[in-house]
Amino acid sequence: MEQLLVIGNPGNRRTAGLQKARAALGLPPAVVVPYLDLLQGRVSLEAAAHAGGLGSCAAPAAPLLRLDAPGEHFEVERELIALGAPDRTGSDRLLPFGGIRDPDPWSAGAALALKEQKGRLYHPSQWFRGFGRLLAKLDSEAAELWPEAEWINAPGDIAGMFDKRHTHRVLSAAGVPTPRALAAPESIPNGEALRETMLRERMHRVFVKLASGSGACGVVAYQINPATGAELAITTVGAEHYVSRPPIYYNSMKLRRYTKRNEIRPILDWLLRHGAHVEQWIAKASHGDRAFDIRQLVVAGEACHSVARVSSTPITNLHLRSERMSPEAAGLSDEVQAAVRECAVGALAAFKSSTVAGVDILVSRGSHRPYAVDVNPFGDLLYHVYHQDCDPYTWEMKRLGGRRQGRATAAAAQGTEGKGELS
Numbered sequence: 425m426e427q428l429l430v431i432g433n434p435g436n437r438r439t440a441g442l443q444k445a446r447a448a449l450g451l452p453p454a455v456v457v458p459y460l461d462l463l464q465g466r467v468s469l470e471a472a473a474h475a476g477g478l479g480s481c482a483a484p485a486a487p488l489l490r491l492d493a494p495g496e497h498f499e500v501e502r503e504l505i506a507l508g509a510p511d512r513t514g515s516d517r518l519l520p521f522g523g524i525r526d527p528d529p530w531s532a533g534a535a536l537a538l539k540e541q542k543g544r545l546y547h548p549s550q551w552f553r554g555f556g557r558l559l560a561k562l563d564s565e566a567a568e569l570w571p572e573a574e575w576i577n578a579p580g581d582i583a584g585m586f587d588k589r590h591t592h593r594v595l596s597a598a599g600v601p602t603p604r605a606l607a608a609p610e611s612i613p614n615g616e617a618l619r620e621t622m623l624r625e626r627m628h629r630v631f632v633k634l635a636s637g638s639g640a641c642g643v644v645a646y647q648i649n650p651a652t653g654a655e656l657a658i659t660t661v662g663a664e665h666y667v668s669r670p671p672i673y674y675n676s677m678k679l680r681r682y683t684k685r686n687e688i689r690p691i692l693d694w695l696l697r698h699g700a701h702v703e704q705w706i707a708k709a710s711h712g713d714r715a716f717d718i719r720q721l722v723v724a725g726e727a728c729h730s731v732a733r734v735s736s737t738p739i740t741n742l743h744l745r746s747e748r749m750s751p752e753a754a755g756l757s758d759e760v761q762a763a764v765r766e767c768a769v770g771a772l773a774a775f776k777s778s779t780v781a782g783v784d785i786l787v788s789r790g791s792h793r794p795y796a797v798d799v800n801p802f803g804d805l806l807y808h809v810y811h812q813d814c815d816p817y818t819w820e821m822k823r824l825g826g827r828r829q830g831r832a833t834a835a836a837a838q839g840t841e842g843k844g845e846l847s
Contacts, residue, residue: 428454432492445817463503486570493802506535507554514557518583520590527697549698552636578777588701598774606702615692629705640741707789720768727765728811771796
């Protein structure tokens with residue numbers, strides 16, 4: 425039976441959903457290796473595999489390997505910031521922009537001394553460096569344990585998808601429709617450079633996206649009136665300012681509107697210092713007076729579960745209480761839905777070593793042309809959305825297990841044929 429090893433946070437919504445799906449299909453439970461145990465050195469990948477009854481390279485078959493989201497766990501976040509510290513060693517080979525120095529780097533000791541403050545954005549670039557180093561370590565360890573290890577999504581692809589700057593470049597190179605990037609990230613180091621570039625390029629409405637952010641964290645819908653110079657920023661980012669120490673930025677979990685330059689500029693400066701992608705703000709298709717986009721799940725080259733995320737604001741992420749509905753209910757024709765699926769499949773195909781992602785597709789107002797705006801390697805947490813009577817995790821386990829079994833059967837058949845020819 426198909427064996428699955430999951431690196432994740434035990435007991436959260438993702439692991440629970442996956443285990444429930446495997447039980448429903450009669451599959452053995454996945455062996456879950458906690459991120460925190462790996463980061464704190466209490467367990468190695470090899471030890472966890474053996475403890476869970478999975479073999480190493482001597483076993484008949486390597487397990488299928490899955491990396492799940494490391495979020496929603498403060499201690500894991502703290503350990504990743506520490507791992508990304510300049511006084512910690514680790515490989516940055518999987519980080520697309522790993523050569524860029526992190527702003528105001530923290531020592532590992534300073535990171536580990538952090539206390540939890542709900543919603544605070546601590547040090548996004550150093551967190552991402554730590555995550556990239558962990559991915560590189562797991563990639564190397566798995567290759568040693570199982571020379572033919574098969575990842576659902578390879579660590580290198582996950583690092584690439586997690587960096588919106590890199591994702592845009594990969595999709596553009598593959599010919600996948602994407603909103604136009606304002607400029608190369610390195611040419612927009614701060615808010616003043618952003619403003620000057622927007623005016624020079626005559627792109628007066630943009631989305632500024634924290635390179636490693638997720639769930640609308642660090643996203644700003646920003647616009648400038650070219651005639652008056654007036655500015656508007658819509659974002660979940662809030663700030664607390666102090667006299668004697670740097671400000672603290674946090675995710676307020678609700679959208680705020682800023683119109684004063686002295687409020688907008690520090691937020692943009694902070695995001696751009698930590699690495700951000702800036703792209704054209706394309707007006708989304710609407711349902712009534714509300715805008716929407718599509719989260720389209722792709723599994724093994726096939727578009728499956730999809731949901732329209734409908735909001736009265738430009739930012740449509742579901743955790744911001746956007747309404748969810750089917751693409752049909754949102755008014756998309758069969759032709760447009762087919763174009764959305766094709767765009768999403770093409771987006772995931774650009775990452776050659778991955779088989780599952782939630783692709784966010786913007787459908788433009790008027791033309792209804794689809795654009796891929798994000799490829800989320802952990803984008804399969806979709807509630808009450810079904811495809812062929814399966815929830816996302818059940819569908820994944822059926823598709824991936826059957827796909828792998830088919831390849832093994834074909835390989836065995838080829839081996840049998842070869843023996844017959846030699847005898």
